[in-house]
Amino acid sequence: MATLIDLAQHYNYIVTIFLMMAGLYIVIARGNMVKKLIGLSIFQTSVYLLYIEPGKIIGGTAPIIDPAFSVYSNPLPHVLILTAIVVGVATLALGLALVVRINEAYGTVEEEEIVEKDRDV
Amino acid sequence: MKAVWPHLPALQVVIPLIGALLAGFMRRGTTAFALALVVSWLMPVIAVCMLWQVLSSGTISYHLGGWEPPWGIEYRVDALNGFVLVLVSVVGAVIMPFARRSVAFEIAAPQRAWFYCMYLLCLTGLLGIAITGDAFNAFVFLEISSLSTYVLIALGPDRRALVAAFQYLIMGTIGATFYVIGVGLLYLLTGTLNMADMAVRLAEAWPGQSPAVIAALTFVTVGVSLKLALFPLHAWLPNAYAYAPSWATAFLAATATKVAIYLLIRFLFSVFGASIDVRALPLSDILMALSVAAMFIASTVAVFERNVKRMLAYSSVAQIGYITLGIALANQAGLTGGLVHIVNHALMKAALFLAVGAVFYRACPMNLTDLAGIGRRMPLTMTAFTIAGFGLVGTPGTSGFISKWYLAIGAIERGWWPLVIAIMASSLLALLYVGRVLEVAWLRKPSPAIADASDPPLSMLLPLLVLALATIYFGIDTEWTAGMASTVAKALLGGVR
Amino acid sequence: MTAPSAETLVLLAVLVPFIGAVIIPLCHAVPNLREAVTLATAGILFAIVCALLTPVLGGARPEAHIINVTPGLALAFKAEPLGMLFALVASSLWIVNSIYSIGYMRANDEPRQTGFYVCFAVAIGSAIGIALSKNLFTLFLFYEALTLSTYPLVIHKGNEEAIRAGRLYLVLLLGTSLVLFLPALIGTYALAGTLDFTPGGILGGKVGAGIIALLLAMFVFGIGKAAVMPFHFWLPAAMVAPTPVSALLHAVAVVKAGVFSILKVVVMIFGVEALSAAGQSLWLTLAAGTTIIAASLVALRQDNLKRRLAYSTVSQLSYVILGAAILAPISLIGAAIHIAAHAVSKITLFFAAGSIHTASHLTEVSQLDGIGRRMPWTMGAFAIGAISMIGIPPAVGFVSKWFILSGAMQTGNWIAVAIIIVSTILNAGYFLPIVYRAFFREPHVGKHHDAPAHGEAPWPIVLALTVTAAGTILLFLMPNVPYALATMMMER
Structure with missing residues (x-):
């Protein structure tokens, strides 16, 4: 029971890990390249959450020094994740661009069919 | 010279980055090649100067933007990464002259300048990973080098290069994300991203928080191992190397995996090894x-x-x-x-x-x-x-x-x-x-x-x-x-x- | 100008063949000049080795240190007695063999002769490097160089058979050296902290009998060039090479490099005392004995002359190992002398085989009826080589066998005594019939339409084999130099 409460109090991590596993599963299980990229994005997003959640302190404010406040949220994770989001977007964009090119070259974005077509050559 | 000397660590990364930008604006492959050649030949000079400095007067610590570590990003050059920087830059410099004809032969004219742009970006990323003393900054450089590597591979003459690049993109991103999860856990444990500082604070967190530390160690190790193609995480490598343009393969085989290995060594020895009892694991x-x-x-x-x-x-x-x-x-x-x-x-x-x-x-x-x-x-x-x-x-x-x-x-x-x-x-x-x-x-x-x-x-x-x-x-x-x-x-x- | 110091001579001895190898291709267009360069290189090398002989016999041990590859791992040379013996054998026979090669290669119109002479010079240079190495690492370096430089000679013919033989040659020799020899070398370094050849050994008293047995086994089988069974297959396979290669490399330089290395390891890495103390004599005797007897039995059944000679080499090489296995000083001296004895005798036999091939294109023993009448010089030399192999006076093979046998009797190693006696009978069994056929059987007239009437082979060939046959007798009469060097090897 204690563990259950403990888990419930850290529900944010459960959500993060669920997203992480879901994303990873999609990447592994799907043969469609676009779906793979979607999975990859979900996977990456879960990491954004992993960073940002602990930065939030209940009752904390933005980190602007003011005598009225003594508890601040940590701004650094937000900054880091801003960078990570940029990286993620770039990855997704490049991935999609590759998928477009693959579609042009093979006429399909299904991994199995591509393997099939290469074997024929 | 005097004015440049203290800023060598920044220049090591900034010069190829600016080079990449300029190359991106160029239309002709030949001019982009000339630029890449100049940058590539400049890099070993800087790297050797730094290594010499390290060997004669100890570790260089460069505070990016003047922010003191552990708050700001620190570029930290010691014997290990001085050695890696020299290796990467020298290999780049030596093989660069080969590129002009090989690239002209294998890659269509409008894409040649882009090829050199991507090479310079990749060089930026690799040198950045090697030079930075900040774990998250290393992730950013890792992704810079990876993204440009995907493009370099996709430029290969065969259509299979596209698939190889895509597969590498998936695997590489998973690897980098694993790494960043590990770094995130370390950040949660220690509140710092500076590797040297992290090692000190991790010693305090261990052994009280050992499961979390081990989780972080595992994520970092697996993530980096994907990038360095440790068996059995190597599945991306054979196709990527086989279908990339010849010159890109030579460059990547000689440098990219090596830098990932550097990162693994850095974490295993300087971060974890220095703070926790790795030998017990x-x-x-x-x-x-x-x-x-x-x-x-x-x-x-x-x-x-x-x-x-x-x-x-x-x-x-x-x-x-x-x-x-x-x-x-x-x-x-x-x-x-x-x-x-x-x-x-x-x-x-x-x-x-x-x-x-x-x-x-x-x-x-x-x-x-x-x-x-x-x-x-x-x-x-x-x-x-x-x-x-x-x-x-x-x-x-x-x-x-x-x-x-x-x-x-x-x-x-x-x-x-x-x-x-x-x-x-x-x-x-x-x-x-x-x-x-x-x-x-x-x-x-x-x-x-x-x-x-x-x-x-x-x-x-x-x-x-x-x-x-x-x-x-x-x-x-x-x-x-x-x-x-x-x-x-x-x-x-x-x-x- | 003063005479070069002994240290310089050591360095020169190793360098001269390699310099020759660089000059030879420059003379590609002028075959006469090219061959002259080969002969000159061989002559200079021999002169240098002879010049080194005096100081070494006088007790000096000149050294030349090149570079420390890693701390404790040096590329260095040192002239010591056993090495001098090997260097002397290799360099003197190179001159004779060069004369022979010129006759053989031209008469048989072989292709790619420049490459042939270059690889030959590199191989001899590697052999000299092995002979004069100061430590096991340097020896290993040149050991591998010898393998790689002789590979092109093995595949000289370039046909499918040669390529297959070359594959076997490379995989077996590099394989054994990488998987057994090198780990043994590394293990020795880790245990002893050095690899320098030291009289009395470097491992004595440092490790237990079990480790010594393991290391010794790894050395004996890992040095594949010594052709201890079961790693002997490369040697018969290598016989596809032109005969001068079989003669100098696969009867002298390469295989002697193997047994020389084993002798060096036994005497100067383990130390005779340490090995006797660890009781290593018996199994090594058996391993060598098995090879001697088995290879002789195989040789009995070979009809191809060169293959028969190859198996005889396998068998004779193990005499040297047997001499080492007995672990008596006198048998070790015998083993060292056998390096020289077998070299001159076997090269004579190969020269004769090549001479027959050149003159009549015959390769099988069964075709040789009556050939002694047409080629009296060749078959006369062959007979001398054969009696030396069997170990009958007045040929040098008797001397070395005598010493090994005495050692076996001294130590009461009756297995070794039995092996020597049985193998002598077997040797006679596969050599004397050839001599008998050649001289006392009627030639098959008209049976070989493709073999027209022929006389002796070209004069360089006949000259070369006469010289080595004479050497076989001469060394029996005056074994002073090999004997002196061999005894000095045993001094602490």
């Missing part, structure tokens, strides 16, 4: 088992591979096994062997892939049977290939022997006698796959496909020969390689708890 046993598996399985696959570039790619997986074996041994001789093999393998593999690139430039065949008699048509190219090939085998008199020598001594010191035989037996597999190519290249009658092939022009031949000669030179005089690696290993092991 089964890490080195796991790493050793995987390394030995890589040495044997990847070499065996290479023996049966028909495409020469794929064969060399599998050989890379096997050779990376030697390096990680040195890391697993984690004693003076073993680690020296692993570190020196980073250099030796980089030089040999660059030579081999360049030789294959030169053959492709002249004759276009890639399957083993098409190479029949190529040795008679392109004697100098194939001589370089032969020398570097014997380096892979570890014949005495080549640099590969030196690596294996240290590894074997390290294995004995660790009490792992059978490992010595394993190291040598896997060399025998290397002899088989190298020998297969050599036999076809030198002893078979030249096939009509290569009837009018001849040695490539000097700009391509020279880098190839320099690398091949380096394979021999560093097998005889090891002052710069093994001597340096030994210093680095000593420093790393000295810091381990």
Whole structure:
């Protein structure tokens, strides 16, 4: 029971890990390249959450020094994740661009069919 | 000069970054090449200056933007990454002249400038990973180098290059994300991203928070291992190397995996090793088992591979096994062997892939049977290939022997006698796959496909020969390689708890 | 100009063949000049080795240190007695063999002669490097160089058979050296902390009998060039090479490099005392004995002359190992002398085989009926070589066998005594019938249409084999130099 409460109090991590596993599963299980990229994005997003959640302190404010406040949220994770989001977007964009090119070259974005077509050559 | 001197660490990364930007604006491949050449030749100068500075007056700590660490990003150069920076920049500089004709031959005119742009970005990323002392900054550079690598691979002449790039993108992103999860956990534990600071604070968190620390260690190790293609996480590598443009393959094989290995060493020794009791974990046993598996399985696959570039790619997986074996041994001789093999393998593999690139430039065949008699048509190219090939085998008199020598001594010191035989037996597999190519290249009658092939022009031949000669030179005089690696290993092991 | 110091001579001895190898291809267009360069290189090398002989016999041990590859791992040379013996054998026979090669290669119109002479010079240079190495690492370096430089000679013919033989040659020799020899070398380094050849050994008293047995086994089987069974297959396979290669390399330089290395390891790495103390004599005797007897039995059944000679080599090489296995000083001296004895005798036999091939294109023993009447010089030399192999006076083979046998009797190693006696009978069994056929059987007239009437082979060939046959007798009469060197080897 204690563990259950403990888990419930850290529900944010459960959500993060669920997203992480879901994303990873999609990447592994799907043969469609676009779906793979979607999975990859979900996977990456879960990491954004992993960073940002602990930065939030209940009752904390933005980190602007003011005598009225003594508890601040940590701004650094937000900054880091801003960078990570940029990286993620770039990855997704490049991935999609590759998928477009693959579609042009093979006429399909299904991994199995591509393997099939290469074997024929 | 005086004004520039203290800012060398920043310049090491900023110059190629600006170069990439400028190259992005260029239309003609030739001008972009000239720019890339200038940048590539400037990099070793900076790297050597820094290494000299480190050796004479100790670690360089550069505060980016003037922010004090651990708040700001610190560029921290010690013997280990000074060594890696020199390796990456020197390899880039040596093989750069090869690029012009090879790229012009393999890549369509409108994309050539982009190719150099991506190369410079990749160089920025690799040098950045090596130089930064900040774990998250390393992630950013990791992604910069990875994203540009995906593009470099996708520019390959075959449509399969696109699929290879896509597969690498998926695997690479998973790896980088694993790494960033690990770093996130470390950040949660320690509240810092500066590696040196992290090591200090991690010691306080251990052993109270040991499950979290171990989770972080696992995520970082697995993530980086994906990037460095540790068996069995190497699936992306053979296709990526096989279908990328020849020159890009040579550059990536020599540098990209090596920098990832650097990152692994940095984390295992300087961050975790310095703070927690790594030896209590089964890490080195796991790493050793995987390394030995890589040495044997990847070499065996290479023996049966028909495409020469794929064969060399599998050989890379096997050779990376030697390096990680040195890391697993984690004693003076073993680690020296692993570190020196980073250099030796980089030089040999660059030579081999360049030789294959030169053959492709002249004759276009890639399957083993098409190479029949190529040795008679392109004697100098194939001589370089032969020398570097014997380096892979570890014949005495080549640099590969030196690596294996240290590894074997390290294995004995660790009490792992059978490992010595394993190291040598896997060399025998290397002899088989190298020998297969050599036999076809030198002893078979030249096939009509290569009837009018001849040695490539000097700009391509020279880098190839320099690398091949380096394979021999560093097998005889090891002052710069093994001597340096030994210093680095000593420093790393000295810091381990 | 003063005479070069002994240290310089050591360095020169190793360098001269390699310099020759660089000059030879420059003379590609002028065969006469090219051959002159080969002969000159061989002559200079021999002169240098002879010049070194005086100081070494006088007790000096000149050294030349090149570079420390890693701390404790040096590339260095040192002239010591056993090495001088090997260097002397290799360099003197190179001159004779060069004369022979010129006759053989031209008469048989072999292709790629420049490459042939280059590889030959490199191989001899590697052999000299082995002979004069100061430590096991340097020896290993040149050992591998010897393998690689002789590989192109093995595949000289370039046909499918030669390529297959070359593959076997390379895989077996590099394989054993990488998987057994090198780990043993590394193990020795880890245990002893040095690899320098030291009279009395470097491992004595440092390790237990079990480790000594393991290391010794790894050395004996790992040094594949010594052709101890079961790693002997490369040697018969290598016989596809042109006869001068079989003669100088696969009867002298390469295989002697193997047994020389084993002798060096036994005497100067382990130390005779340490090995006797560890009780290593018996199994090594058996291993060598098995090879001697088995290879002789195989040789009995070979009809191809060169293959028969190859198996005889396998068998004779193990005499040297047997001499070492007995672990008596006198048998070790015998083993050292046998290096020289077998070299001159076997090269004579190969020269004769090549001479027959050149003159009549015959390769099988069964075709040789009556050939002694047409080629009296050749078959006379062959007979001398054969009696030396069997160990009958007045040929030098008797001297070395005598010493080995005395050692076996001294130590009461009756197995070794039995092996020597049985193998002598077997040797006679496969050599005397050839001599008998050649001289006392009627030639098959008209049976070989493709073999027209012929006389002796070209004069360089006949000259070479006469010289070595004479050497076989001469060394019996005056074994002073090999004997002196061999005894000095045993001094502490």
